[in-house]
Amino acid sequence: MxxxxxxxxxxxxxxxELRAKELVYATIFFAAxxxxxxxxxxxxxxxxxxDVAAGVLWVAIALAGTVGISRAFEREREGDxxxxxxxxxxxxxxxxxxxxxxxxxxMLIVETVALVMVSLLFVISIGAALPMLVALLLLGTIGFAxxxxxxxxSLGRARSxxxxxxxxxxxxxxxVLIAGTRGTVALLVGAxxxxxxxxxxxxxxxDAVFVSLGVWIFEPLVAGDA
Amino acid sequence: xxxxxxxxxxATLAALGLLVAxxxxxxxxxxxxxGFVYKIFFYHVPSATxxxxxxxxxxxxxxxxxxxxxxxxxxLAVSAAELTVLFGLLTLVTGPLWARKAWGVWWQWDVRLTTxxxxxxxxxxxxxxxxxxxxGSRKLAAxxxxxxxxxxxxxxxxxxxxxxxxxxxxVITGIAKSRNGMGTPLLVxxxxxTCLFLALLELRLSLERARARVxxxxxxxxxxxxxx
Numbered sequence: 001m002x003x004x005x006x007x008x009x010x011x012x013x014x015x016x017e018l019r020a021k022e023l024v025y026a027t028i029f030f031a032a033x034x035x036x037x038x039x040x041x042x043x044x045x046x047x048x049x050x051d052v053a054a055g056v057l058w059v060a061i062a063l064a065g066t067v068g069i070s071r072a073f074e075r076e077r078e079g080d081x082x083x084x085x086x087x088x089x090x091x092x093x094x095x096x097x098x099x100x101x102x103x104x105x106x107m108l109i110v111e112t113v114a115l116v117m118v119s120l121l122f123v124i125s126i127g128a129a130l131p132m133l134v135a136l137l138l139l140g141t142i143g144f145a146x147x148x149x150x151x152x153x154s155l156g157r158a159r160s161x162x163x164x165x166x167x168x169x170x171x172x173x174x175x176v177l178i179a180g181t182r183g184t185v186a187l188l189v190g191a192x193x194x195x196x197x198x199x200x201x202x203x204x205x206x207d208a209v210f211v212s213l214g215v216w217i218f219e220p221l222v223a224g225d226a
Numbered sequence: 227x228x229x230x231x232x233x234x235x236x237a238t239l240a241a242l243g244l245l246v247a248x249x250x251x252x253x254x255x256x257x258x259x260x261g262f263v264y265k266i267f268f269y270h271v272p273s274a275t276x277x278x279x280x281x282x283x284x285x286x287x288x289x290x291x292x293x294x295x296x297x298x299x300x301x302l303a304v305s306a307a308e309l310t311v312l313f314g315l316l317t318l319v320t321g322p323l324w325a326r327k328a329w330g331v332w333w334q335w336d337v338r339l340t341t342x343x344x345x346x347x348x349x350x351x352x353x354x355x356x357x358x359x360x361x362g363s364r365k366l367a368a369x370x371x372x373x374x375x376x377x378x379x380x381x382x383x384x385x386x387x388x389x390x391x392x393x394x395x396x397v398i399t400g401i402a403k404s405r406n407g408m409g410t411p412l413l414v415x416x417x418x419x420t421c422l423f424l425a426l427l428e429l430r431l432s433l434e435r436a437r438a439r440v441x442x443x444x445x446x447x448x449x450x451x452x453x454x
Contacts, residue, residue, distance in 0.1 A: 147373065150369060150373075151366070151369070151370070154362060154365065154366045154369060155359065155360075155366065156360075156362070158358060158359045158360030158361075158363065158366075159358065159360055160358045161360075163358075164351075164354060164355060164358060164359065167351045167354055167355075168351050168355060168366075168370055171344050171347040171348045171351060171374075171377075172348065172370075172373050172374065172377050174344055174377075174381055174384075175377070175380045175381055175383075175384040178384045178385065178388050179384055182388055198387070202383075202384060202387075205380075206380055209376055209380065210373070210376070213372065213373065213376055217292060217369050217372060220292045220293055220365065221292070221365050221366065221368075221369045222362075222365075
């Protein structure tokens with residue numbers, strides 16, 4: 001029942017996005033602009049280290065992620081569809097998990113573009129590190145989305161929600177950013193595979209903690225607040 | 227404002243402690259390598275402890291509010307969150323003052339510093355969420371407090387690993403072991419700060435209780451047709 005509900009809710013988000021194509025394009029473009037801004041800041045002088053490229057990638061992901069998420073929930077608010085979703089006869093946790101998955105999907109598409117751009121602009125060959133890097137991005141994205149989906153959904157009617165969302169999300173996802181950046185550096189340098197594996201495991205723990213916590217408190221958080 | 231009886235006790239103890247502690251701290255011996263500078267420690271460490279105590283109390287209050295709908299839990303949470311921000315500020319001001327002398331820099335990305343800073347940020351976000359979060363902001367803030375509390379160990383762990391890969395010497399641990407004549411002032415400082423924390427918490431709680439009572443009375447007056 002729950003799995004089917006998650007699937008249906010996710011399908012709804014995907015169909016809406018396929019028709020509007022608003023979020024994907026806007027978020028990809030935003031990520032590209034952020035990356036370009038970083039290039040103007042870092043490129044041109046001596047060639048920056050891998051640390052810079054990894055940091056730039058993850059900061060772009062975090063910034064683009066918040067923009068995409070706040071827009072995604074803005075859409076629910078404009079059509080007043082959040083209320084309808086909360087009234088749907090499905091467990092609230094299904095709603096949370098479907099939003100989490102939808103946001104992760106969106107972010108993964110954006111990350112694919114961002115990764116290609118970073119490797120081109122900073123002249124880094126990813127090659128052999130790709131499978132591990134994908135795993136790192138996937139786990140990091142789930143961790144980020146687990147936090148952002150919860151607060152995005154509960155910020156529904158706040159006046160200053162666009163400012164509040166990053167304010168609430170960023171301090172909490174700092175471990176994701178540290179793990180993502182350090183893991184990416186380790187992979188791109190290529191000398192320390194065990195460091196990357198460690199950060200992968202760390203992200204797995206982070207995801208487990210925050211997804212379970214999110215499932216647990218989503219219900220009381222949004223109950224009676226439609 | 228009705229204050230609970232224990233307020234007088236802790237407030238008196240805190241006031242006495244704040245009178246006595248400076249004398250004890252001045253007469254405490256100089257530390258071998260740090261000299262006089264280390265004495266800020268007597269304020270810094272209790273402040274840091276109260277910051278984390280406040281965060282813990284806030285998370286506890288938030289749990290009872292979220293899952294049992296306890297109004298008292300919510301009042302406790304917001305009072306403790308404000309104290310976390312207050313004592314966090316004290317910690318983050320006194321820390322760099324010491325670090326500038328001891329390390330030569332105002333700030334290091336050391337694990338304790340980073341964790342405290344992020345915890346402070348999370349609780350500032352908590353207060354923001356309550357103030358500007360719109361309808362349902364109290365629940366939103368409670369969720370944030372829970373996430374924040376769960377996050378602290380993860381932040382601590384990730385930063386400590388990050389710093390172990392790029393190690394830098396820290397002096398904190400050596401100083402933490404109080405030597406002869408330094409133990410008493412530290413103990414007094416701890417008791418004083420704990421009493422101060424409890425006194426401020428009770429003051430803030432009584433304000434919240436008064437606020438809730440005013441809301442109640444307003445509703446009653448509305449029902450009776452006294453106000454529109």
